[in-house]
Amino acid sequence: MSSTHEVAVGRPAPPSGAWLHGVVRDVDPVVLEAITGLDGGPVRGVSAAGLVAVVSAAPLDEYGEEPLRRHLEDLAWLERAARAHHGVVEALARRGPVVPARLATVHTDDSLVAGSLVECAAELLATLDRLTGRAEWGVKGYLVPGVVARSGGSEGAGGVGTAYLRRRRAQLTAHEEGRQAASAAADAVHTALGELAVASRRHAPQDRRLSGASTAMVLNGAYLVDRPALPGFTELVAALGDRHPGLRLELTGPWPAYSFVAERREPAHAGESQ
Template identity: 35%
Template sequence: MPVTTATTTAEDTLYVYGIAPAGVRAPRRPGVDGAPVRLLTGAGLCAAVSDAPARLRPRRRDLLAHQGVLDELVAQGPLLPMRFGVLSPDPGVLEAQLRSDAGHLTRQLESLRGRVELNVKGSVVPGCFVELVRRDQGLRELARRTRQKPDYEANVRLGEAIARGVRREARRAARDVLAHLAPFAERTVHGPTDDEQVLSTSFLLPAADEARFREAVAARARRWGDRLALGVTGPLPCYSFVDQRPAPAGR
C-alpha cells in the first residue's frame, strides 16, 4: 500500500486499516481520531479507510481504535492488516493500487482464509538454582570453591555463571517448545529475542486447530514451567504473514 508516516497530513490523505475481499461490511465503530470508516472498492477488493487526522500520533485511544476496526474486519473473513500509521495520499492512488496489485493481494487473502495468527513468547524463569547446580559439574565445582573461599568476586562469578546456566536452560526449553508447536503451523515467523525473552514466534495455522495448539502450549508450559514462562497472544490479524510486495505505486 502507499505508505507514509507523518505527524501532519494533507486534506485528501486517507488512513488505511487493511485490505479485504469486496463484499465485507464497513466497520461500525469509529476509526483513528474518531473518524468514520468507509470502504474503497476495486478489482474484487476493498480497502478500509478513514480521513487521516491533522496530526497522527500513536495515542492509546487511536491504537485501540485501529485494532478495533481490524477486529471487525477479520471477524468477516481474510484480511491483509496494515500496522498503525499507514497513509495513502488520496483515494485515486489507493484505488489504482488495488487494481494494479489485485492478483498479488487476492492470492495473499486466499492464503489467509480460515487461518489465524497466534504469537508465543517465552521468558526466562529465574530460580531452580539447586537443581541447575546439581546437574552441571562446572557449576558444582565453582560453587564448591566459592564456599571454601567466599569473597565478593567469587560470589559475582558464581552468580553470573548461574545466570548464564538459567538462560541456557530456558533456551533449551524454547527449542523444545518450537519443535512441538511447529507441526501445527503452516508458516512461522521468529521475532526478536534477548537474554530474558528467549522465545518470540508467530504461528499461522488453521482456525480449527487453535484449541489443539493452545493445549500443546499448555502442555509445554507444564513441562518447562520451572525454566520458561510461556504466553500466547491471539488470535491476531495476520500482520506477520502479509507480504506487501510488489512495491506500491507512488511510494
C-alpha cells in the first residue's frame, strides 16, 4: 500500500537552473569549490568563448520565473539573496576583474548561460580589460552641523514674539545657507576625485535610514581607481576633508566595479527567467 510520503520520496528532483553571479576570464575550479553561493552550496563555472560564468544551482521550483517574481517582493528573502550574490562577486573580485551580473539573473540551463557568453563575448572581454588593475572605491559626504556661521544681530524692538520670529528666520536662513554650502563642497570634492580616478559616478544620496548616519548625506560618489594611484587618492580624500570642514568624508572599498559595468539585459533566450 502506497502513501503520500512514499510518492513524494519517489519523485525526481526538480530541474535546476543557474543563478548567474558574474563573468571572469578564467578561474580554477578548486577556487570555486571554496566559494559559498546561493543557499549555502558551492558555485561552479560554465565556460564558453574564452570566458567563465560563475553560477549557483537554482532549483526552478524556487527560482523559476513565477516563484522568483514572488520572492522579489519578500524583503527578507531579497536581502539574503543579495548578500549571498554579493559575497560571490566580492570573492571573485579579490582574485581579479569580474563583471558582476544583475541580481536575480537566472537561466534555466547551462546551455543558455554559455549562449549568453558567446553572444556578449566582445562586450564582456572589453569590460574585463577595462577593469584589470583597478577597483571601485566609494566616497560619501555627510553634513557637519554648526560649521556655517549663523546670522547674528540684535533682537531689536517689537517684543518677545517679534524677537522669536527673527531668531526663527535666522535659523532657517542659516540652515539653507549650510545646505547650499555643503552642496557646493560636495560638487568640488566629486570633481577633484574624478580628476584622479579613471572614471567616476555620482549616485543619489542614501536616506538616513539606509546610511545609518545621524546627518544628511550630500555626496555618494563611486570612483574607479588604478591600484598604483590608490595612495594618492586616499591622501586626496583626507586633504579634501580638511579643505571642506562642512563635510565629513568617508572612504569605503575596494568594491567590485558595480558602478562601472554597463547595465544590460541578458539575451532573451527561450526558457530563461529574469
